Amino acid sequence: MPKRIVILGGGTGGTLTANRLRRLYSLDAAVITVVEQDDRHVYQPGLLFVPFGLTHPEDIVRPRERQLRIGIDFVESEIEHVDIDACKVHLANGATLDYDVLVVASGARLVPEETEGLLGPGWMKDVFTFYTPEGAAALGSALEHFDRGRLVVDVVDMPIKCPVAPLEFCFLADWYFTERGVRDQIQITYATPLDAAFTKPIAAAQLGGMLAERGIELVTEFNTGEVAADGKLIGYDGREIPFDLAVVIPLHGGAQYVGRSPGLGDELDFVPTDEHTLQAKCAPNVFVIGDAANVPASKAGSVTHFEGETLVENVRHFLAGEPLEPGFDGHANCFIETGYHKALLIDFNYDTEPLPGHYPAQVGLPLLKESRVNHLGKLLFQSVYWHALLPGRDLPGLGSSMPTAGKQTRVPEED
Amino acid sequence: MTSTTVAGVTVDRNDEGFFTDPDQWTEAMAPELARAEGIDEMTDDHWRVVRFMRTEYAQKGTGPTVRVLGKTSGVSIKELYQLFPKGPAKVAAKIAGIPKPRGCI
Numbered sequence: 001m002p003k004r005i006v007i008l009g010g011g012t013g014g015t016l017t018a019n020r021l022r023r024l025y026s027l028d029a030a031v032i033t034v035v036e037q038d039d040r041h042v043y044q045p046g047l048l049f050v051p052f053g054l055t056h057p058e059d060i061v062r063p064r065e066r067q068l069r070i071g072i073d074f075v076e077s078e079i080e081h082v083d084i085d086a087c088k089v090h091l092a093n094g095a096t097l098d099y100d101v102l103v104v105a106s107g108a109r110l111v112p113e114e115t116e117g118l119l120g121p122g123w124m125k126d127v128f129t130f131y132t133p134e135g136a137a138a139l140g141s142a143l144e145h146f147d148r149g150r151l152v153v154d155v156v157d158m159p160i161k162c163p164v165a166p167l168e169f170c171f172l173a174d175w176y177f178t179e180r181g182v183r184d185q186i187q188i189t190y191a192t193p194l195d196a197a198f199t200k201p202i203a204a205a206q207l208g209g210m211l212a213e214r215g216i217e218l219v220t221e222f223n224t225g226e227v228a229a230d231g232k233l234i235g236y237d238g239r240e241i242p243f244d245l246a247v248v249i250p251l252h253g254g255a256q257y258v259g260r261s262p263g264l265g266d267e268l269d270f271v272p273t274d275e276h277t278l279q280a281k282c283a284p285n286v287f288v289i290g291d292a293a294n295v296p297a298s299k300a301g302s303v304t305h306f307e308g309e310t311l312v313e314n315v316r317h318f319l320a321g322e323p324l325e326p327g328f329d330g331h332a333n334c335f336i337e338t339g340y341h342k343a344l345l346i347d348f349n350y351d352t353e354p355l356p357g358h359y360p361a362q363v364g365l366p367l368l369k370e371s372r373v374n375h376l377g378k379l380l381f382q383s384v385y386w387h388a389l390l391p392g393r394d395l396p397g398l399g400s401s402m403p404t405a406g407k408q409t410r411v412p413e414e415d
Numbered sequence: 416m417t418s419t420t421v422a423g424v425t426v427d428r429n430d431e432g433f434f435t436d437p438d439q440w441t442e443a444m445a446p447e448l449a450r451a452e453g454i455d456e457m458t459d460d461h462w463r464v465v466r467f468m469r470t471e472y473a474q475k476g477t478g479p480t481v482r483v484l485g486k487t488s489g490v491s492i493k494e495l496y497q498l499f500p501k502g503p504a505k506v507a508a509k510i511a512g513i514p515k516p517r518g519c520i
Contacts, residue, residue, distance in 0.1 A: 157482050221502060223481060225493070236481075236496040251482070267479075267486045296517055 003030045003319055006089055006099040008079060009255075010036030010064040012044075012390070013290030013304045014105035020312040020392035022069045033073040033097060035089065039064045042133060043385055045301065045378075048165055048337065050136035051143055052176050057133040060382075067390045079106075079257040082264055084283045101285050101315055104271050106258070108161055108291040108299055112250035115156050117227040127227060127246045130169065131161065142245060143176070148185035149244030154233055155192050156224045156251050159270075161291055161299045164346075166190065166249050167197060167207055168337045174214045175339030191219040191233065191241055200353035203346055206368055210338065224248075252299075254292055270294040275350065276326035278311045285318065287311055295330070296350065302333040305389050306400040312392075331402040333359070335378035343374035349402040358406035360399075367407070422447050426512075433508060433515045437472060440512025448510045452501060460498055461510075464488055468511035478508045478516035 005021060007014045018034050025032075046060030065074040078092035082102065089097040110131055112118045118127065128139035151173060155166050170190050177183040190197070190211060196204035197211055197218060211218050225236040227248065233241040253259075254269030263282045265271050272281040273293040280286035289311050290304035297303045310327035317324050330350030335343045345365050346354035358364040365374055388395055416435055418425050426439040432451075434440055445465060449457050457465075467488045471479050481504045485492035495503035504516045 157480070223496075223502075225496075236492060237500060237502075267483045 003100045005032045005101045006097050007034045007103040009105035010034045011107050012301050015067045015390045016308045016392040018072045019069050035075045037078045047136045051130050051139040082261040104288045104292050106255035106292050108252040110250045111253045114251045147182040150187045151245045152189045152243040153247045155249045157193050160249050164336045170216050171338045189217040191222040193223050195220050203354040277324040297330045298332045306331040309400045338370050341375050342370045343378050344370050345374045355407045357408045360403040361405040434512040437513045452506050464507050465511045468507050472513040478513050480504050
């Protein structure tokens, strides 16, 4: 009797997990089913470029099912809930799927409705987000006509997908307005709930310095309580940030069915997960990959990719009755676009913050430093995503554990 | 990390003032820790939040973020800011003697 593996979500994590498992098990050994509510797979790192006309929504969306290997069942349906005790997934159309192993890969969801006034009269008029294809395209039209005033980029609260993306948006906006010759008429402000430009101290200092160099105002520890209809963000502490154009990264939560599944999720509908084995805390036959997990790693495609190897190995161990491996170290690797055809690369894990040096070894891409080669790396990554990462291939020379060979573990003191 | 005296007892705190060992904390320390954060009197509502932080930390290994506090503590985010104007999650964690909530990566 083949094992039944059900994967909830057909995004980055679900797709690469399904493809890796399909290669691991013959058709007789396992039936693999992917459930997803639509057939649009968005290359999410591309969303950042849409508002600046550097790419278009149709260029970053492909059918989900086409990214799956032959021999993987694709079910297009919403999920009603999971019954963990009965090992059964209830679909919105009334059908059910029994499983031996469940992989939760349903990502994070935007919840703009949780912020007072965000979906008010200004939404999609002078308040936008670039975290959806529709929002990114609409913001692009607004930016084209924006030639004076105050642009505010605001992160409502963590966690968010790709925590560096709002910073990248600021850098690209600075470049975009400069190229258009209107930069001196536009004030750019970055408002964050964090106490610095980024979470990790060394990278935060570097990125904060880059904001200052570009004349971008940084407002820290700003917790957005309300988006007022007369064009201002109001913090819970009473501070106000007026804007002519606001780019807001809304609150995130897990998929709604997680909240409807008793015992599966936390308060925000993310799934409590062992940060090293990727096994869910609620049941031994449930595993979690990518943004859906509550592990203290960035919600980012690179993290999901690095998790894939450990997750698939541990599904195999579980089905074979073997102990799991605590294989995942929290490895994340992010290109940060800084405009002017340059980008910065950061590489870190649970224990080591982003450090300067080179990746993956002493000869490699410069870390924590702007360079053209990193920008080319970011552009090339879209092809790597569709052709190597989603098929679940190990990328040559890039193991899933964080490399240390090219890193300066001691950072020289600033003068 | 530095050792300081709170309510007559020596405790270890990091550079930001968060306890490094929550077991060193006692309820008797809370009023003094609160005064250092500009809160002159610990009301019942302050206590409710501080005790909630302790329980959450004991169960989950990290204190809740403001958003989770607003969803689960029974006190709305607006009220939380009235109680702890300098930032509910951080300030309440300091008063509750637990490490800085690690909600944000």
